[in-house]
Each structure stands twice: as structure tokens, then as C-alpha cells.
Amino acid sequence: MTAASPIAEARAHVPERRIAVALVDLVPLLRRGVQTVVTADPALVWVDAVGGARAAIELCERTGPDVVLISSRSDPGWKLCELLTRLFKELTVVALLGDEARNQEAMARARCHGVHSLVPIEADADRLIAAIRLGVDLGHFVDPHLHASVGPLRPVAITKSRPLTRRELEVLQLVAEGRTAVQIASMLGVTAETVRTHVNHVLRKLEARDRAHAVAKAFTMSLLSNESTPSG
Template identity: 35%
Template sequence: MTHSMDRGRPGPALGAAGTRALTVAALDPVPIFREGLNALISRTPGLRWVGYATNHHASLQLCEQLRPNIVIVDSGFDPHCHLIRLLSDGDPTLVIVVLVREAQRTAQFLSTAVSAGAHGVLLRSAEPRRLAEAIRRAHVDRRYIDPSLAALTARPKRQPPTTNGQAMSAAHRPQMPLSRREYQVLQLVAEGLENSAIAKVLFLSVETVRTHVKSILRKLSAKDRTHAVTTAFRSGILIAKADDSLGASREVLSPPVQNGPT
């Protein structure tokens, strides 16, 4: 679900005074945090809030249909940076700013996020003024690193193996084998939707969905849909909701336009 709709993005939107305003959306599962971002963006000159998404397939739909200039992504929402990579590959002009939780405050995550296509990274606990600055800097310079995270980005990439396997597991983090649309379909399969329901959500034909499901099974070497979902969770392609998002409802982008992209 989003708060407003834009049909395209030829450039930044016109603000109330005729100046160019950058459109901003949030990909975050926590309602109170989204409301805070909405309030901050809405009162910041030069920025305009266009909406939010609370799961991965809705995030991809939002960026396809609203085409914001900037998206703010919760690191706990995308700890393996699969969504960031798909968004970046789908729209190279999109500016992606990641808000980093303590759990992802590591050199490995920051390196993965930047290589996946993130333009700005800062702490999720940053002051509102710092976030507004990060958004502008990321848009203008295409790179912004929170000073409190700079030391982590400067660390050597090579790390010795540890007894608990942390460094080893990070080094072998799985790549994203699925396409953008296959990832959306798999998300909905994991939520228990049948092909006909998935087709309605993604504005596709049932036959197209069936083709995507077959491709997912082949790429994940899965026997059936349940096996594919299990494999995806075990390999990190799919993730469980962050702890503080358990109370958030599943929201799907519902645009008035019925002929969405295929």
C-alpha cells in the first residue's frame, strides 16, 4: 500500500513553490518508523514523500510503478542485500539509502550493500537532520557513508576464519540466482498464494506465473513449491520478518492502473 501515486519519473517532481522536489519512498516493515520517515520527508524542503512498502514483492512493484527518485531501505528488511541488488539492476538511476540496524553494523554488510548498489548508508538511529543530509548527499554525490560507519568501511576485506564460523558464513553468502520477477513470485508462493492469486497481485497471466514457478524450481533444484520455499529460506534468498515487524500486516501495492509491467 502506498500513500500516493505517480505515473512515471521523467525527473524530480515539482514542489509547491515550483522548485524541483526529490520523491522519496520507504521500504520498511515497522509502522511507527515509517510514520516518522513520512513526517521527516514531508517537512524537509526539496523532498516529497510518495509512499512505502512492507514486503519485498510490494517493494519491487512500488519502484516499478511509482518510480521514486530515492528509496530508504531498512537493513533488517534486506540483510543479504538481495532486494537492493534487484532494485539497482532494475533502475540504475534510483538512489538507494540504507538505514543500518545494530545487527547489520558490520564491515561485511556494508561492503555487500555498497557492492549491491546502495548509494548511502547510515545508522537507523541517526538524527533526523543527518538523514535528510544523507539523502541529499547520496543523490548529488551518489555516495554517502555515515561518519560513525566510516571505520568499518575502511577495514581490510580479508578476515581470518573464526571458531564460530561467522567470517566463513559471510564469505560464502549466497548470490541471488533468481530474476526480479521470479523473486516476487517466490515471495508470494512462500506466503501461500496459488498461481491465480499471484497473477492478480502481480498483474500477470496465470500462464506467465506458471512459467516463473517452473523456472524457480529449476534454478533452486527443487522438487515442488514447498521444497523451493524451504531451500530459499535455508540459503538466505528469503528471510523471516525482523523481530520488531511481527505485528506489521502484509501490505501489497494496489495501484489504480490495472495493466502493470510484465
């Protein structure tokens, strides 16, 4: 029997409470389309659309949405995404990617700055709903149309020719998933300062400008694989 796709599973899943969804982008056509999709789904509730960092923070403080959709054109460096996920720990951010943000490094940067779900900005209703629900349920989701470029990461086999140690590769994997130094430290049973030291070693060894650049270079060097992480 063929396994159900993530989108089919998300469509069939009805959460115990409705998921409150907001949008950061004031382009009328995008707002109208997203609002239509959200209000048509009984498991979702539409909050509002705003533009800019201050309005987004005020909206989250006032209404406490579960999910904020942010378009790549409204937050090109993902600084707002990073700020929102630091201020509102339970918030799930879904990135609506335009063509300019669909290269490997741009998507790695999005994930490093706190994005939980990645989906093309022109995705249909089912795919947008899947990105919302699975972002909430799993903490990470990549639309299948983007999977060829980036996806759930796992370390590949390490050989003597690879420049990173096993622990550095572990840390890089978690960085690619958008984890902070404190979160990684908790998961690996080390201090945050140790994690930052590993990250600095990774940047130096890969000659990378920053974390996102390191993740992108790791893909190119086959240090990280796009294969889905096995369950269980």
C-alpha cells in the same frame, strides 16, 4: 576557515526539483518517523512505505521514486536492493542500518549489492536528509558515525608483499563502491569478462567467499583504506 561538514552542506543545498522518497519497511514507528522527516523538508516529497520485494517493485514502477530507503532488517542479504538498482538504473538506495549490519563485512556487502548511502537507522533528521541528498548528488555517502568502519575507499601503497596486482586492487576498489562488472569495464577500458577474471583472481588470492568478503578482508589486510578519496 573550517570546512563545512557533509551534513551541513547537504542541509544548505536545495535541488532544482524535489526528491521523491519511498521506504521499504512497514514497522509503524519507523514509517512514521521517516515520513515526518521527509514531509518536513521542502526539497523532499514523501511517496509511500511498502514491505516485500513485489510491493517495492510495483511501487517503483508506478511512482518512480528517486530514492528508496531500505532497512537492514527488511533486506538482510541486500538482494532486494540489488534487484531494484538493476531494474531501475536511476534509483538511489539508502540503507538504514541496525546494529546487526554495522560490522565491516556487512557494510561492504551492502555497498557491493548496490547501496549508495549508509546511515544508522536511529539517525536524526539532519543525518537522514544528508544521506538522501548526498546519495543522489554523489552516488555514495557514509554517515560520519559509521566512517570508522567503512567509507569512501582508495588503494593504499602497494609493496611486494601485497598479494594483489595494481589492476586487481583497482577492480576491488570499484567492487567495494558497488560497481558492476560492466560499469568497471567501461571505467577501466577493458571487457566485462576481463573484470570478472580479475575478480576471480582476487577471490582466490584472498581466499574470500564472495565479493563482499573480499572487500572486508582487504580492509583487514590494509589493502584498502578508509581515507576519503581526494578531490580534484
